[in-house]
Amino acid sequence: MSWNTFGRVLRMTTWGESHGPALGAVVDGCPPGLALSEAEIQPWLDARRPGTSRFTTQRREPDAVRVLSGTFEGQDGIQRTTGTPISLMIENVDQRSKDYSEVAKAYRPGHADYAYDAKYGFRDYRGGGRSSARETAARVAAGAVARLVIPEVRIDAYVVEIGGDAIDRANADLAEIGNNPFWCPDAEAAKRWATLVDEARKAGSSLGAVVECVAHGVPAGWGAPVYAKLDADLAGAMMGINAVKAVEIGDGFEAARLTGEQNADPMRPGDDGPRFEANHAGGIAGGISTGQPVVCRVAFKPTSSILSAVETIDKDGNATEIRTKGRHDPCVGIRGTPVVAAMMALVLADHKLLDRAQCG
Amino acid sequence: MSWNTFGRVLRMTTWGESHGPALGAVVDGCPPGLALSEAEIQPWLDARRPGTSRFTTQRREPDAVRVLSGTFEGQDGIQRTTGTPISLMIENVDQRSKDYSEVAKAYRPGHADYAYDAKYGFRDYRGGGRSSARETAARVAAGAVARLVIPEVRIDAYVVEIGGDAIDRANADLAEIGNNPFWCPDAEAAKRWATLVDEARKAGSSLGAVVECVAHGVPAGWGAPVYAKLDADLAGAMMGINAVKAVEIGDGFEAARLTGEQNADPMRPGDDGPRFEANHAGGIAGGISTGQPVVCRVAFKPTSSILSAVETIDKDGNATEIRTKGRHDPCVGIRGTPVVAAMMALVLADHKLLDRAQCG
């Protein structure tokens, strides 16, 4: 079931709309005894926060998280998880008062407007309501809790392509990621993207992006075949992020163009389990982690909100056109990057606990 | 949870190993009153069955399905579902007696051998055990039940690329699919693929493939945001198929290279809901179907079983090498095609019922 719940053992239930009073997540199933306070969560939210550069939406949200339950201060003065549900709340602050009458009446192509009305017969049209990417703030907050469950894992997420302009892998350095507003590991590409995204922003247009995410330190054995495979759960998690249209594990589509010989990941004896001589598989075989880095890539479509007029229909089915005014990300993939990382953390933490349940 | 259960309302639980006595599926949550007998299921299994051409494994399995529960013959003499669980069983017939000592001792790269041992400490190594693609016969059988739930939907699945050689869309005709052993809509491509796959087969090598699946007739409104989105569930379903490494919805990765203007799917008034002027979105917006055809594409890696020696380690961690002898599909994507269609049917049927639960 679980319309708004994600996960099997470590479960996050999110709630909230773009322009309601607040949004939040309830994280259930978290092991007890983990040091957790707002300070552990806030930095991840800050990474996703809007308005931090001119390349993101100018909506100003502090995204300050409150932990409302599930932790308790032990005698050592440290706030720790108690094993009970962790309620996280983020108040909406900058719901700019504006005129929504246009969006209320006509459907923005590429947005969920028409689909929500078709399904529910009714929708909160202010800023996209529940379908707004603002909901992903709750995922990032919950993802911060998930990270505590998997201290052995390091997750890197970065943008490898914007508007069809890819990084040069030979020039990539993860240390660069924090040095530019694009989570870009290639300093040269970051410069080109600044121009590219600026042009799109000024033109009221938008661009797509490809985000790569790698998890190091995942031991062999996570993943539950055959319908809770690690890669299947990752694919579902990533495709569920707003604006995502494709997911690859390891070589992904490229693997379909290799021969069996080229695609093999030979194994040699290693110090601690096998040493793989390649990682076409992206660290997962038969739905179970192999101990290699878990690699996935995610395609974000260009932001659907654009200033150009697009043909559409109104609620009554009449032809009209719509321009999406207001504050928008010219490239949602950028701010989607921390969300990709959060979903990776949630899936891995869930599977760590899931494996513990069955295999001890 | 649900290691071996797929679905939310319409749930399939599969069981069985490649070389055990049988395999099967229990389909639960199926609406009552649907006409169902073995005759409804067998044709779909026959489409996936091995040994039907020289381009697939020569294991000879009749894959004859038995319906053991969940149906009852009404007074009209028609066998119908009763709303109780439908147990489907397929006996394994051609578990060729062979020597598994090599596979028992060494890990086949690209296969789940090492991962299963790392997880469970123990595995049924005969033919891959539970990780064998033979398990997908159960999915196809369950998918045939799912199709009864969604008579309004037509699902087409076909191969669009083998070994990097793509079809010519201009030359594609769905009527061609049944005329060649590749589910190929382009007769010219089918001829080239015959040569390509033959060469790979003779060389003991293997090839990857890309399969496309389109569902026509899906009404607007299926999909449950935000963690049971239709596209997220499809992505998980497809990535969970053996050998799949990537999934796209609509334009997929290509969407990341379009601008917002190019990617828009303008709407015009139509006879019955909106008429969309494009379908970059692949029929899904905000995780909910829009009434357009639902489109996904799936990448299959080349079969991991190849005749060439690959470096590997044995159970004790020592260096060795392995050649995978025996009967194998030179291109698993071919026989994966009916499985893709079955998973599409299962996801759509599940979401139809899920939508009915919440939205009546």
Add this chain to the structure above:
Amino acid sequence: MSWNTFGRVLRMTTWGESHGPALGAVVDGCPPGLALSEAEIQPWLDARRPGTSRFTTQRREPDAVRVLSGTFEGQDGIQRTTGTPISLMIENVDQRSKDYSEVAKAYRPGHADYAYDAKYGFRDYRGGGRSSARETAARVAAGAVARLVIPEVRIDAYVVEIGGDAIDRANADLAEIGNNPFWCPDAEAAKRWATLVDEARKAGSSLGAVVECVAHGVPAGWGAPVYAKLDADLAGAMMGINAVKAVEIGDGFEAARLTGEQNADPMRPGDDGPRFEANHAGGIAGGISTGQPVVCRVAFKPTSSILSAVETIDKDGNATEIRTKGRHDPCVGIRGTPVVAAMMALVLADHKLLDRAQCG
């Protein structure tokens, strides 16, 4: 899974501790279009609220609920559910600052103190933390939402026995329930109970109670055999209420003392479905509602918090004794009555939607 989630289609996830900043529930899967505002929920919370008579705890909590998401004001000015998760929050106000050092160190027999420490190694000992009956406020709030889903059903819940003193069924009148602080349908019994509970309260002792709950208007056909039977789900729901130790459906234990002839519920033709001549079954057969009133009875143990010293051990396993000072309900069954009704509403609403999913 679902440690803190209840329900299958209509799902409530609750969070919060007795002495944290707030507690709440997220209700997911609710159909769209139902008129819902705080005003629909508050009366039910008021019925459960502490401090309304001398027979309940004197903790003063307004239990004012806020709806933080999931509703939207339509053009008719009415707040309606949108089909997205409904987040309900109740702030804790009267967490009296007191010395918890005794409870922190020693385990109160009958309470969850020892069990929580044994499980989690750590607990929020202030007022019982998550194990406090205060959590049931969230259930009552969510139950108010569930009631909107089943307008065809009327739920009556009332106390039929306190401290072993039962009502006289011949003297019972549901109209009396609101006239006394015990939800007692027998005015005479209510008078006796006033004395009984007063004595227990003054003595620092406590009493048990039996609550009966009847749902009228449930149509035939709700319940999903064989592991989501309506009676099984009710039993789980009721037994999960704090201090509940037993659940009966229909005649319950008494049915075990009847013969098959005595226990039969003969059917006669009725105006609208069958007319049953008895209801030993409590409205459920084979786990499915029959159209008769659904009847269950629930036993509450006496409040575990008593003023008398009880032998116990401290965290280090040493012998000690404990008296539970502070504000407590002398008979938790009284305030448990609206909780029983809320759980009945949640189970029925869930099964209405569940039935709709499978049977249309």
Add this chain to the structure above:
Amino acid sequence: MSWNTFGRVLRMTTWGESHGPALGAVVDGCPPGLALSEAEIQPWLDARRPGTSRFTTQRREPDAVRVLSGTFEGQDGIQRTTGTPISLMIENVDQRSKDYSEVAKAYRPGHADYAYDAKYGFRDYRGGGRSSARETAARVAAGAVARLVIPEVRIDAYVVEIGGDAIDRANADLAEIGNNPFWCPDAEAAKRWATLVDEARKAGSSLGAVVECVAHGVPAGWGAPVYAKLDADLAGAMMGINAVKAVEIGDGFEAARLTGEQNADPMRPGDDGPRFEANHAGGIAGGISTGQPVVCRVAFKPTSSILSAVETIDKDGNATEIRTKGRHDPCVGIRGTPVVAAMMALVLADHKLLDRAQCG
């Protein structure tokens, strides 16, 4: 969801009808490496098997179980679980060919006939179809697997009352259970019951029963508050058994008649955790096991199938009457006893794994 699936981590999905070709269970989530063959399961099925004395139905079913998947013979020659789903099948043998036309047309009061038709519009009326207690054979088979997961636990289940005639606790000896056909620990009561049940059988009548089940060796810490409490899950599991109408944990209804002082379970220092001086709670506090024996009691109604004519209606709503001929248990509680034990095993095994998931 999970109409026909029971459990959270250790999940059993059962299928099959009384008069179909077979019935079975798929047990998923079982830890790998446990020694399991038919020989581990068959004795439990034999205990439940019909036709073993004149006090049970004379239907002759060998109830021979087959393990179709999920185990593999290791190099030590022992069949062990592999962590994959375990498919168990029991063929129906003695589906006596008889005339079902009466049952097909009229509804047997107390049976699920009318409810199934009201829900599904259609039913397999042969022997009750899916609603037959024959389905519990699958639970007993799955319960045998569950027992392997909890070797530290010993489960005793026995009948304490038939037709209102209770055992004398002072005269009870668990060693007696196997010495009479009633699972009765009191030899004197067993003699009286022989007469009682014989009379009922000869009169074509039936009797109810109360079954008690005690699990020894459950450690403190199993149970997941607040909606997967151990007692709530037990209550749901027990109430879901055919013919069960009530469930008590510990003192159950009697607890509602005690004062807080009487109901306390004082703790003293023990060798290995606390030593409790009483067990009114039945081994569970706050939904979590305390390390004391887990105690529950279950009330079975008298078998609904009786030879006397009972007023009923037919499918078209017309008045008629029905006598239930054929082979029936005069007291279903007797054969229900191994089912109660099986459900106890399933719940405890599930919670052991569930606890391991969250608390390591």
